[in-house]
Amino acid sequence: MELEESFKILGIDENASIEELNITFRKLAKKYHPDFNHDREEWANKKMTQINLAYEVALNYFTSPSRKSASKDFKDRIWIFNKYFNRAKNYILQGMLIYYQYGLENPHLRNEGVRRIRFNDSIRYVEKGIKSLKDIYSTITDKAQKESCKILLEFSTAFFRNMNSSTYFRPSGNAYEDEAYWHFHNGIVLLDEAIKEIFFGDLIINIPNRGNYISKLSRSYEEFVLVVSEYPKSSWVVDTILQIYLVELLTKLIKVFKEMNY
Template sequence: MDIQTALKIFRISESDTIKELNLSYRRLVLKYHPDRNLHRLEWSHKAMTRLNAAYETAVQHLGFASKKKNEGRHATAHDKIRPDVYTDIRQAFDLVLSGIFEYYQYGLENIHIRTGGSPRFHYVAAIRKTQRGTDRLTSIVRSNITPAERSNVKPLHDFALAFHSNMKISRTASPNSSAYDAKAYSHYRTASEYLDLTIQSFLFPEISNPKKRHSMPECLSVSNYEFLTVITAFPESSWVTDSVIKFHLLECFVKVTSAPIARM
């Protein structure tokens, strides 16, 4: 699908951001999702297939445009941040990344292995590192920094907070769940797996599984769709709260991928 067709579907322009794209995508999911169109399932599935194809095209195009725009700022981003503040931000975010790295290195996104032994030790260590780094970023955000410095640190801080909340999710599926909740969990699990794949592949390609790698727009599209399915199609499900937490992480991750200081 070409970009002009995709943008027309979402009624946005090339000057809009991924935030506007996601808002439009959510609105259209509510309109076309099969669970809301039980009387015309074939039409609904075709509409969602077209919508997801449009989303992949649009998110890739807008993400590239955002990246190019930020590259123009990249050379001067360091100049806009005082050296001591830059060092503080970099060290704080590196501590967050070290916690996230340990989390993925030992497969701790798999909740079932966290309960004891070495995995439990690494899980606690990963959370503590991420918490310490997040606390440092919080202190920087609350300190007397310039607007330019604040705009650089905010996406890192938001992502750190969101990932820390994600790490603390500990619910697992119950064999006694209702069919309604089990179906919601199926969407939640798929969304979570694609989100983890995306974050891990972007931040730590050296430990990601090459056989499971997909394009970032594809992973974001699937994850976005599946989380929204839980939230909108299964509003009474026990998985809505965790889906909202992870969906917020997804949004924060998209912003941090184009943050100049995150790539320095």
């Protein structure tokens, strides 16, 4: 009997465990064994012969040294990916935490005493995480792992660009520019609050309206889109496009972290 046929008879596939194989076999035996089918013993005997043979073929497959080795290799690769992915993620989050704990999202604070040192620390951590992610991305082949790595890499790279932005608001007396700025500013505040809550809810105290990060993300996105659509000639459009990209990546990243149980 071919392996594929045995799987079909047993109703399992190659990803089943030996425990699942045994449970399936017992269920089928209870259903088709002649002892439970006195009114059609000949038919039951044929069915059980098929099931026994299928079980033997499948068991040989699941207990073969080559499959054990492949299974171990697969588990090892997952463990290695998680180890290095977590390390890169932690570098990035450490940098982001310092950035927010010291109020460094406000460019005018970045050169004040200890804040200047902490700003450099935050940059260094995020840079280190990005480099680690690039190394991981270049070596892995698993499609799902590669996609998870790519999303975190894109998000952290965009956030890094954001960290290095030093755009100050200076009232211009131009209503068009100033209105564009205030929509941009509102979006930034909402986005920063959402990021703080998503990643550092237990570590950062001063987060207004906790438990509402999804709404904050949505509202920040609306503010940014408003800048681009209603003030397309504003000097704030370029910075705003980066923020839109950041919100989109953050939304994807939340999903990735949930799937990976982070």
